[in-house]
Amino acid sequence: MDPGQFFASSRVLIVAGKGGVGKTTASATLALAAARTGRSVLLVEVAGRSATAPMFGAAPQGYEERAVFDHVDGGSVRCRSITPDEALVEWLSTHGFGRIARRMARTGILEIVATATPGIKDLLVLGRIKALEQQRVADLIIVDAPAAGHAVQFLQAPSGVRDTARAGVLNRQAVEVMEMLDDPRRCRAMLVSIPEETPVNELIETAFAVEDRVGLALGPVIINGILPAIEGLDAVDASAALLATEAADLRLAADLRRNRMALQAEQLDRLADRLPLAQLRLPQLFTHTIGPDELTHLADEATSSIETLKGWA
Numbered sequence: 001m002d003p004g005q006f007f008a009s010s011r012v013l014i015v016a017g018k019g020g021v022g023k024t025t026a027s028a029t030l031a032l033a034a035a036r037t038g039r040s041v042l043l044v045e046v047a048g049r050s051a052t053a054p055m056f057g058a059a060p061q062g063y064e065e066r067a068v069f070d071h072v073d074g075g076s077v078r079c080r081s082i083t084p085d086e087a088l089v090e091w092l093s094t095h096g097f098g099r100i101a102r103r104m105a106r107t108g109i110l111e112i113v114a115t116a117t118p119g120i121k122d123l124l125v126l127g128r129i130k131a132l133e134q135q136r137v138a139d140l141i142i143v144d145a146p147a148a149g150h151a152v153q154f155l156q157a158p159s160g161v162r163d164t165a166r167a168g169v170l171n172r173q174a175v176e177v178m179e180m181l182d183d184p185r186r187c188r189a190m191l192v193s194i195p196e197e198t199p200v201n202e203l204i205e206t207a208f209a210v211e212d213r214v215g216l217a218l219g220p221v222i223i224n225g226i227l228p229a230i231e232g233l234d235a236v237d238a239s240a241a242l243l244a245t246e247a248a249d250l251r252l253a254a255d256l257r258r259n260r261m262a263l264q265a266e267q268l269d270r271l272a273d274r275l276p277l278a279q280l281r282l283p284q285l286f287t288h289t290i291g292p293d294e295l296t297h298l299a300d301e302a303t304s305s306i307e308t309l310k311g312w313a
């Protein structure tokens, strides 16, 4: 599939998965890959202060929106984070509430309201994303969502609030967010995992929950941390040029690596059997941090992976 077409098929991509599997890295990778197809991308983090700027070589940022990447073809990436408090203040000011209401919002009224109406914080954040989507602030909005268990809860918040608040502004906000989640041209989820047994099981569970309980369409899954093949790995066994002790060490290392690669391949097959979704594969990199060079490498891999796709499913 043409990457440009891939990134044009939905206006919001929600990247979700178990803690630590690489959601933030995958979100930044997709953002860069999309920007290289000429799209303007807004990369949104909802779990706190944005951590993606350094991957693009920019200084770590606070909560404000800022540009982190510009492509010669006009594509770009901006990063920002959205918090429930910021979303509430923004919502109040765009709905005609004056300074007093906004000051109330800043003094912790959200905590009181949130206790009375579960799910309201998540709804506020999703409502803010929906507003940004409707204002067409970017060609593509990529959301780095909370970790898996919470991701389903996060995405189910609108239907929860809709059922509690039967009428009024909250109900309307919930219904509008659900309309966005229901429309694959507006929004899709991309789930991330690593090729290991427990994360793969959790990915499968989350996939069914997102589709059945939230009604959100799923894009390809992202499998992060794939061990790259090593050229000459099998030659280690046969090499006669090595000292006996060196040869034993190397053989052991080669065996371990082959073993891990076989385990990964097994999990990838199992996932393909149990979940009928295409897989985008990202390699394990052997660096301490992910900076612009590593991100470029990951975006290259994502792009070639997308090129091999037949379609979205």
Ligand SMILES: Nc1ncnc2c1ncn2[C@@H]1O[C@H](COP(=O)(O)OP(=O)(O)OP(=O)(O)O)[C@@H](O)[C@H]1O
Residues within 6 Å of the ligand: 017, 018, 019, 020, 021, 022, 023, 024, 025, 026, 147, 224, 225, 282, 283, 284, 285, 286, 287, 288, 289, 290
């Ligand atoms: N393909 C990769 N190669 C090497 N390191 C990686 C790769 N993907 C992620 N990492 C590293 O693994 C760590 C976790 O990745 P990341 O922060 O993207 O995960 P996450 O799912 O967003 O985590 P959290 O649930 O804490 O938000 C980071 O230190 C990141 O740099």
Ligand SMILES: [Mg+2]
Residues within 6 Å of the ligand: 023, 024, 025, 144
């Ligand atoms: Mg993260």
